[in-house]
Amino acid sequence: AIILGIETSCDETAAAIVVRDQFGHSTIRSNVVRSQLDEHAAFGGVVPELAARAHVTYLDHIIAQACREADIALADIDAIAATAGPGLVGGVLVGLTTAKALAAALDKPLLAINHLEAHALTARMTDGVAFPYLMLLVSGGHSQFVLVRGVGDYERWGTTIDDALGEAFDKVAKLLTLGHPGGPAVEAVARQGDPRRFKFPRPLLREARLDFSFSGLKTAVRLQAEALAPLSDQDVADIAASFQATVAEIIAFRSTQALQRFKAELPDAKPQLVVAGGVAANRTIASALSTACQAEGAALIVPPIALCTDNGAMVAWAGAERFALGVRDPLDVTARPRWPLDLPDMKVATNVT
Ligand code: ATP
Ligand code: MG
Ligand code: FE
Numbered sequence: 001a002i003i004l005g006i007e008t009s010c011d012e013t014a015a016a017i018v019v020r021d022q023f024g025h026s027t028i029r030s031n032v033v034r035s036q037l038d039e040h041a042a043f044g045g046v047v048p049e050l051a052a053r054a055h056v057t058y059l060d061h062i063i064a065q066a067c068r069e070a071d072i073a074l075a076d077i078d079a080i081a082a083t084a085g086p087g088l089v090g091g092v093l094v095g096l097t098t099a100k101a102l103a104a105a106l107d108k109p110l111l112a113i114n115h116l117e118a119h120a121l122t123a124r125m126t127d128g129v130a131f132p133y134l135m136l137l138v139s140g141g142h143s144q145f146v147l148v149r150g151v152g153d154y155e156r157w158g159t160t161i162d163d164a165l166g167e168a169f170d171k172v173a174k175l176l177t178l179g180h181p182g183g184p185a186v187e188a189v190a191r192q193g194d195p196r197r198f199k200f201p202r203p204l205l206r207e208a209r210l211d212f213s214f215s216g217l218k219t220a221v222r223l224q225a226e227a228l229a230p231l232s233d234q235d236v237a238d239i240a241a242s243f244q245a246t247v248a249e250i251i252a253f254r255s256t257q258a259l260q261r262f263k264a265e266l267p268d269a270k271p272q273l274v275v276a277g278g279v280a281a282n283r284t285i286a287s288a289l290s291t292a293c294q295a296e297g298a299a300l301i302v303p304p305i306a307l308c309t310d311n312g313a314m315v316a317w318a319g320a321e322r323f324a325l326g327v328r329d330p331l332d333v334t335a336r337p338r339w340p341l342d343l344p345d346m347k348v349a350t351n352v353t
Helices: 037-041 048-070 089-106 115-127 165-175 182-190 215-228 233-265 283-295 312-324
Strands: 002-007 012-020 026-035 079-085 110-114 133-138 143-150 153-159 272-276 299-301
Touching: 002 048, 002 089, 002 115, 002 312, 012 048, 012 312, 026 048, 026 115, 026 312, 037 048, 048 089, 079 089, 079 115, 079 312, 089 110, 110 115, 110 312, 115 133, 115 143, 115 272, 115 312, 133 233, 143 233, 153 233, 165 182, 165 215, 165 233, 182 233, 182 283, 215 233, 233 272, 233 283, 272 283, 283 299
Parallel strands: 002 079, 079 110, 133 272, 272 299
Antiparallel strands: 002 012, 012 026, 133 143, 143 153
16 A cells, blocks of 8 residues: 655654555655754754644645655555644644545545554564564653554553653753754764763662653753863763763663563563664664663664654554554544553554564
């Protein structure tokens, strides 16, 4: 099937055309992403009203471009998938309403996609990963472990109780005046730094649950920066490197625990850890994860970074997987700013692997 995917839940206006054949193989025919970094840069974060307006301005053009690059006419599309949540409701409404209008005008089925499901299924599109697997989603808005048993069949094993990991990178970058988005900036200066100079706390790690907490760590980083002020370039690099080493250790430690639980609860399954979200780009974290997976005899799957961050192809793919299972959503489906993955209404009647 040929699926158009639309993503507008945060600060990326994105559209893509993905083809899924009857064997479950994918071809990304186009994947157009317009990031709004410039619009929000001056504010140090995403401004919801500005984001929604930018989606209104650009989405039509992005969809047209996705069709053009794919060399596929709107009439040839089999279904239209759009993110229906979770996310900033103004943006979600722009994408979802556009998808509804296209579905009505073209008389094609609509698929209302959970953004987290799109992240969760991406590795099946890029790497053909079979169910079940453990997903670690680490982005600007989310940090969670999800057991992915099948399309629509998710169990959340842990989450952050305060900040998301990408958010922690962004806040640390801000207090070190490294700019936005913070992840790449922190990683760049950390290369010149000493990761052992500062010992930062690892909140919650003593507790057995698979949750994260990054807000106390961020405060410890701030207090350290204040104590040393004014900061030399070396101080900044050392703080960034020590922070990054600490979060890498936290992520690897929790992933080890999550994989151990996976092996205990699903003894017949091959242990696999799939990473999603923009923080997957971080080399220090990726290498800590790779060590952890090796020690647990688990496969580590990290899709190409352009597909780990928000994009239309992942939404199209989630739509394709649902479409293949017979899912069709009504045109009056609503946008859902909050929409956890493990709600029963995510479930699909038939499940295949
Ligand atoms: P969500 O998908 O949760 O709605 P989002 O759009 O903010 O939120 P992504 O686009 O997946 O999430 O990722 C962006 C986040 O990833 C930012 O917080 C950014 O700082 C972080 N990030 C990007 N590159 C790196 C890196 N190299 N190291 C650490 N963090 C990074
Ligand atoms: Mg983003
Ligand atoms: Fe996302």
